[in-house]
Amino acid sequence: MKKLLIVLVLGWSMVSHAEFRTWQDRAGNTLEAEYIKLIGDKVWVRDRTGVAQKLTYSELSENGRLYVQLMNPPALSLKLKTNKFAHKPEGDGEWDKFTEQVQQTRTDKSSYTCSVDIKRDGRKHYEPSLHLHVYWISIKFSTPEEKRHSGLSYAIALRKQESKLFKLDAVERGKSWVWDTGSEDFIRKEWKLLTRRNEDGSLGEQYRIIRRTVLESDEYYGVLVVVVDERGEILAMDSDKPKLEKIHREIMSATEGQVLNVLDSHD
Numbered sequence: 351m352k353k354l355l356i357v358l359v360l361g362w363s364m365v366s367h368a369e370f371r372t373w374q375d376r377a378g379n380t381l382e383a384e385y386i387k388l389i390g391d392k393v394w395v396r397d398r399t400g401v402a403q404k405l406t407y408s409e410l411s412e413n414g415r416l417y418v419q420l421m422n423p424p425a426l427s428l429k430l431k432t433n434k435f436a437h438k439p440e441g442d443g444e445w446d447k448f449t450e451q452v453q454q455t456r457t458d459k460s461s462y463t464c465s466v467d468i469k470r471d472g473r474k475h476y477e478p479s480l481h482l483h484v485y486w487i488s489i490k491f492s493t494p495e496e497k498r499h500s501g502l503s504y505a506i507a508l509r510k511q512e513s514k515l516f517k518l519d520a521v522e523r524g525k526s527w528v529w530d531t532g533s534e535d536f537i538r539k540e541w542k543l544l545t546r547r548n549e550d551g552s553l554g555e556q557y558r559i560i561r562r563t564v565l566e567s568d569e570y571y572g573v574l575v576v577v578v579d580e581r582g583e584i585l586a587m588d589s590d591k592p593k594l595e596k597i598h599r600e601i602m603s604a605t606e607g608q609v610l611n612v613l614d615s616h617d
Contacts, residue, residue, distance in 0.1 A: 369384060370382055370383065370384045370398065371383070371384070371385075371417070373395060373405060373410065373411075373414050374410070374411045374413075374414060375405070375406075375409045375410060375411065375414075376409055376410075376411065381395070381397065381403070381405075382397065382398060383395035383396055383397040383398070383403065384396050385417070385418070385421055386402065388407065388418055388421070388422050391406060391407045391408060392404045392405070392406065392407065393405040393406070393407050393410065393414075393418055416477055416478060419475065419476050419477055419478055420478050420579065420580060420581065422474075423476070423579050423583065423585050424470045424471065424474055424476050424518060424585075425470070425471040426468055426469070426470055426471070426518075426577060426585050426586040427468070427469045427470075427471065427586070428466065428467070428468050428469075428575060428577060428586035428587065428588045429466075429467045429588060430464055430465065430466050430467070430573060430575045430588050430589070430590065431464070431465045431467075432462055432463070432464050432465075432573055432590050433462065433463050433464075433465070434460055434461070434462055434570075435460070435461045435462070435463070435533065436458070436460055437458070437459050437460070437461065457538055457539070457540050458538065458539050458540075459535055459536070459537070459538040459539075459566075460535070460536050460537065460570065461533040461534065461535050461536070462486075462533065462534050462536065462570055462573075463530060463531055463532070463533050463534070464484055464530075464531045464573050464575070465528060465529075465530045465531075466482060466484065466528065466529045466530075466531075466575050467526050467527075467528050468482070468521075468526055468527045468528075468529075468577065468586070469521075469526040469527075470518055470521060475519065476518050476519060477517070477519060478579060478580050479515050479516070479517060479580060480515075480516055480517070480518055480577055480578070480579055480585070481513060481514070481515055481577070481578050481579075481580075482513065482514040482515075482516060482529060482575070482576075482577050483511060483512070483513050483575070483576045483577075483578065483602070484511065484512040484513070484514075484531055484573060484574075484575050485508060485510075485511050485573065485574040485575075485576070485594075485601050485602070486508075486509045486510040486511070486512075486534055486570075486573055487506060487507070487508060487509065487571045487572045487573065487574065487591070487594060487601070487610075488506075488507055488509040488536060488568040488569060488570060488571050489504050489505070489506060489507075489568065489569040489570075489571050490504060490505055490506070490507040490509075490567055490568055490607075490609065491503065491504045491567040491568075491569070492504055492505070493567075505609045505610075505611070506571060506609065506610045507568070507607060507608060507609050507610060508601060508604040508605070508606055508607065508608050508610065509534070509536075509568055509606065509607070510534060510606055511606060512531055512532075514529050516529075535566075536566070536568055536569055536570040537566050537567070537568060537569040537570070538566045571591065572589060572590050572591030572594050573589060573590055573591075573594075574587070574588075574589045574591075574594040574595065574598060574601055575587065575588050575589065576598060576602065584598075597610065
C-alpha cells in the first residue's frame with residue numbers, strides 16, 4: 351500500500367474513540383487501524399503500533415467510504431411545528447319533559463399533528479440512513495386508586511413514539527425534507543348542551559352545564575423530535591417544550607405509557 355499510505359514518523363497526539371477496523375482500497379490492499387479524522391480527501395488513521403497514516407478517501411472500498419461518512423455526520427437544522435384541531439362536538443338531543451329543555455350530550459376531543467422540517471448545512475455526500483423519532487408527551491390523570499397511592503392527581507407520561515427512516519441525500523439543493531405525522535387524539539370530554547323552549551314552542555336560549563366527565567385520561571403536554579444516525583448518535587433535536595430536551599435520554603429510553611418522574615407535572 352505504498353502509494354495509498356504515507357507513514358508519519360511523528361506520533362499522533364489526538365485522541366480517537368473509533369474502533370480498530372480493516373481498511374481496504376480498491377486494489378485489495380488492507381490495513382488494520384482506527385479512524386482519527388478526515389481532512390479534505392485524506393483519511394487519517396492510526397495502526398496498532400500507534401503510527402498515524404493517511405489514506406485517500408476516493409481510493410477506499412465502498413464500506414470504507416461509508417464508514418468515514420458515518421464518522422462525519424452532516425450538520426442539521428431541525429424545526430418542528432404542532433397544530434391543534436378542535437373537532438366539532440357530536441351527539442344526539444332529546445326532550446326532557448321534566449325540565450322542559452332539550453338536552454344534547456356531546457363529546458369534545460382535541461387532535462394534534464406535528465410537522466418536522468429538516469435542512470442540511472452544505473452538500474457533503476452522506477449515504478447512511480438517518481432516523482427521525484417523534485415522542486408525544488402527555489399529562490396522564492390518575493385514577494382514584496393511583497391518587498391514593500401516589501398522592502398526585504396526574505403525572506407526565508410518554509404517550510406515543512413515531513419513527514421515520516430517511517436518506518439525507520434525497521434532499522434537493524436549497525430545499526428541506528419535511529415529514530408530517532399522523533394526527534394524535536388526546537383528552538375527550540363529555541358535556542351537555544341545554545336549550546330552553548319558548549312559550550310558543552320554538553327553541554330559545556342555549557347553555558352548557560359546567561361539570562364535565564373525562565372520557566380519556568391523557569392531555570397533550572408537548573412533542574420532542576430527535577434525529578439520530580445509525581450509531582445512535584443524536585444529530586439534531588427540537589421540542590415545543592424546552593424542558594423535554596433536558597430529559598431527552600429518559601424519554602428515548604422510556605416505553606409507551608411510562609410515567610416520567612424526572613419532570614414535574616406542574617411544569
